[in-house]
Amino acid sequence: MTNTNPARANERKLTIARAMAEATAQQMRLDPTVFVMGEDIGEFGGIYGNTRGLIAEFGAERVRDTPISETAFIGAAVGAAQDGMRPIVELMFVDFFGVCFDAIYNLMAKNTYFAGGSFRVPMVLMTSTGGGYSDGGQHSQCVYGTFAHLPGMKVVAPSNAYDAKGLMTAAIRDDNPVVFMYHKGLQGMGWLGTVPGATNHVPEESYTVEIGKAAIARPGKDVTIVSLGIGVHQALEAAKRVAEHGIDAEVVDLRSLVPLDRETIRASVAKTGRLIVVDEDYHSYGVSGEVIASVVEHDLSVLKAAPVRIAYPDVPIPFARVMEQFCLPNADKIVAAIETMLGRQTVGEPS
Amino acid sequence: MTPSREQKLWMYEKMLVSRRFEEAIETIYLEGKKPVFNMAKGPIPGEMHLSNGQEPCAVGVCAHLEPSDVVTATHRPHHQAIAKGIDLKRMAAEIFGKATGLSGGRGGHMHLFDPAVNFACSGIIAQGMGPAVGAALSRKMQGKPGVAIAYIGEGAVNQGAFHEALNLAAVWKLPVVFVVEDNAWGISVSKAASTAVPENHVRAEAYGMPGHLVRDNDPYEIFATAGKAIAAARNGEGPSLIEIETMRLAGHFMGDAETYRPKGEKDGLTLRDPISRMRARLIADGDADEATLDRIEEAAQAEVDEAIAFARNSPDPDPADALTSVFV
Ligand SMILES: Cc1ncc(C[n+]2csc(CCOP(=O)(O)OP(=O)(O)O)c2C)c(N)n1
Numbered sequence: 298m299t300n301t302n303p304a305r306a307n308e309r310k311l312t313i314a315r316a317m318a319e320a321t322a323q324q325m326r327l328d329p330t331v332f333v334m335g336e337d338i339g340e341f342g343g344i345y346g347n348t349r350g351l352i353a354e355f356g357a358e359r360v361r362d363t364p365i366s367e368t369a370f371i372g373a374a375v376g377a378a379q380d381g382m383r384p385i386v387e388l389m390f391v392d393f394f395g396v397c398f399d400a401i402y403n404l405m406a407k408n409t410y411f412a413g414g415s416f417r418v419p420m421v422l423m424t425s426t427g428g429g430y431s432d433g434g435q436h437s438q439c440v441y442g443t444f445a446h447l448p449g450m451k452v453v454a455p456s457n458a459y460d461a462k463g464l465m466t467a468a469i470r471d472d473n474p475v476v477f478m479y480h481k482g483l484q485g486m487g488w489l490g491t492v493p494g495a496t497n498h499v500p501e502e503s504y505t506v507e508i509g510k511a512a513i514a515r516p517g518k519d520v521t522i523v524s525l526g527i528g529v530h531q532a533l534e535a536a537k538r539v540a541e542h543g544i545d546a547e548v549v550d551l552r553s554l555v556p557l558d559r560e561t562i563r564a565s566v567a568k569t570g571r572l573i574v575v576d577e578d579y580h581s582y583g584v585s586g587e588v589i590a591s592v593v594e595h596d597l598s599v600l601k602a603a604p605v606r607i608a609y610p611d612v613p614i615p616f617a618r619v620m621e622q623f624c625l626p627n628a629d630k631i632v633a634a635i636e637t638m639l640g641r642q643t644v645g646e647p648s
Numbered sequence: 649m650t651p652s653r654e655q656k657l658w659m660y661e662k663m664l665v666s667r668r669f670e671e672a673i674e675t676i677y678l679e680g681k682k683p684v685f686n687m688a689k690g691p692i693p694g695e696m697h698l699s700n701g702q703e704p705c706a707v708g709v710c711a712h713l714e715p716s717d718v719v720t721a722t723h724r725p726h727h728q729a730i731a732k733g734i735d736l737k738r739m740a741a742e743i744f745g746k747a748t749g750l751s752g753g754r755g756g757h758m759h760l761f762d763p764a765v766n767f768a769c770s771g772i773i774a775q776g777m778g779p780a781v782g783a784a785l786s787r788k789m790q791g792k793p794g795v796a797i798a799y800i801g802e803g804a805v806n807q808g809a810f811h812e813a814l815n816l817a818a819v820w821k822l823p824v825v826f827v828v829e830d831n832a833w834g835i836s837v838s839k840a841a842s843t844a845v846p847e848n849h850v851r852a853e854a855y856g857m858p859g860h861l862v863r864d865n866d867p868y869e870i871f872a873t874a875g876k877a878i879a880a881a882r883n884g885e886g887p888s889l890i891e892i893e894t895m896r897l898a899g900h901f902m903g904d905a906e907t908y909r910p911k912g913e914k915d916g917l918t919l920r921d922p923i924s925r926m927r928a929r930l931i932a933d934g935d936a937d938e939a940t941l942d943r944i945e946e947a948a949q950a951e952v953d954e955a956i957a958f959a960r961n962s963p964d965p966d967p968a969d970a971l972t973s974v975f976v
């Protein structure tokens with residue numbers, strides 16, 4: 298079944314980390330071909346908690362700590378997937394894709410096509426994204442656009458635990474490779490701080506969230522804010538703030554980058570006439586440009602204002618807190634963009 | 649090759665500076681992170697990898713280096729940076745993310761760069777291997793003297809870059825020495841769980857270069873072995889690899905609960921702390937008396953205090969400076 302999260306009081310809430318682990322455990326119980334490989338995913342439970350408890354239940358044969366050999370174990374996942382297994386592999390930080398991208402984009406993403414569909418590569422590559430906690434420029438990137446740009450792999454990036462579980466379940470069951478990009482700032486790890494909205498109600502039973510379907514995180518009529526991952530929470534915060542001034546913002550949570558739900562984006566902008574895209578990935582050549590292109594190449598006439606993107610400037614990510622925070626998207630920047638777009642006079646004059 | 653008395657005292661002093669520096673960093677790192685540990689908070693945010701226990705690897709090798717020699721280091725770089733002679737004040741300021749830091753706050757603790765002593769480090773495993781080979785190649789092509797040292801952890805020998813760099817250095821007979829600090833753990837994964845090769849120095853042979861093993865974190869043995877390897881590199885005899893059995897006294901990063909480490913393993917390690925061992929040895933061998941070592945202690949502490957004060961009192965960078973320095 299495909300769901301959007303029903304908000305119910307007094308029901309079980311999970312972090313994204315726990316939701317991912319639960320989805321994985323449920324699929325491992327059902328399907329003996331599902332197994333997990335990665336660095337520190339065994340006893341440690343994953344640096345970001347998303348494999349916690351798995352080794353206790355399934356043992357070291359199916360929950361495999363690997364050497365620091367990403368090219369080998371991601372390549373191995375491709376081979377195992379083609380041979381009837383359903384591997385889930387973890388790339389600890391997406392920034393590390395540099396050492397193993399060949400296995401990802403030249404093998405995992407292309408073999409199905411090269412084989413004319415005669416080989417399947419049903420695997421999940423899960424990887425952490427994002428900064429904001431001063432981890433420096435090799436441990437803070439998102440590179441959503443880089444992955445989404447290259448054909449042959451589905452790419453998802455949940456903003457909350459409900460979607461994380463549903464997308465993870467869908468990803469494991471999918472016969473195609475799926476890159477599951479989880480944001481560190483949403484993960485629910487005590488030592489990192491977590492945006493509260495990311496931890497939400499997660500049903501115990503298995504369910505899927507359809508890959509390729511965006512969600513309306515907040516309906517509105519004046520301006521559309523499209524985002525993903527942590528940006529959704531910043532957009533919701535901004536929407537709440539401008540609502541006090543009578544501006545009704547709609548927030549679209551992409552959830553999937555590939556396939557991209559262009560229909561939902563277009564329908565929203567057709568309604569509001571205004572588009573702001575919030576993306577923690579680098580500004581140029583990325584998700585934000587793609588979202589805007591999806592609208593303008595389809596129907597320019599729906600726009601009442603030039604679209605705006607709030608993304609990471611095209612510089613490596615600095616360590617110093619003040620510099621990093623200066624660069625990151627945040628609710629203040631979104632509020633300012635909304636005010637500029639709608640005309641400042643709107644602000645402070647509730648309609 | 650045994651270190652002279654002067655070299656021994658230099659090694660001891662640098663080990664102490666490194667240890668005292670990390671003790672200071674450890675305390676300050678926890679500021680703002682109590683009672684709830686949140687990596688993003690406090691005067692030093694982000695990940696923090698301490699090198700305490702591993703100091704002998706730094707001093708035993710760097711004792712043979714000139715400022716013009718090149719060192720590439722890892723995510724755990726403080727001891728190596730200090731032994732290489734990095735500007736401690738500006739290194740501290742960089743770790744605090746201050747404008748006066750080595751990179752004006754752009755790099756942080758995993759990205760320390762000091763051209764004055766040809767030191768660089770980075771956060772991706774085995775990433776320094778290629779650049780060390782390249783520095784050695786450059787020296788050879790330019791006919792300039794100098795060696796390059798690539799420091800890595802034992803976890804890094806399972807990374808492709810390690811093997812490619814070894815082969816390249818050997819086939820081109822480059823003046824580079826690869827130093828593997830074997831602290832037995834790659835985060836939570838033990839050496840035994842990550843390779844079927846019990847000792848990593850044997851891998852050198854596969855690429856046609858000598859491999860050496862130094863046991864028990866012994867600074868004098870490291871000095872002797874590194875001395876030979878570096879001299880050979882300087883003499884045009886090509887690269888070599890040194891594996892050093894060392895120890896990680898702290899967690900992988902600060903905040904690591906280390907539940908994966910067998911009970912009692914660390915108690916044994918603390919007893920073999922290289923700093924107290926070296927102090928006892930200097931006295932037993934008649935190389936120094938208590939008073940001399942106390943003076944070295946005091947000087948080390950003073951140097952660290954000065955660097956930390958400099959870092960604390962330095963201004964934050966201008967936030968908009970984040971947009972500069974992408975290109976020169
Ligand atoms: C390519 C890559 N993979 C994974 C990591 C995450 N990581 C950081 S340190 C580390 C362990 C490194 O172990 P080792 O090389 O032995 O050095 P140590 O941390 O023990 O000093 C890992 C897996 C990384 N930084 N780069």
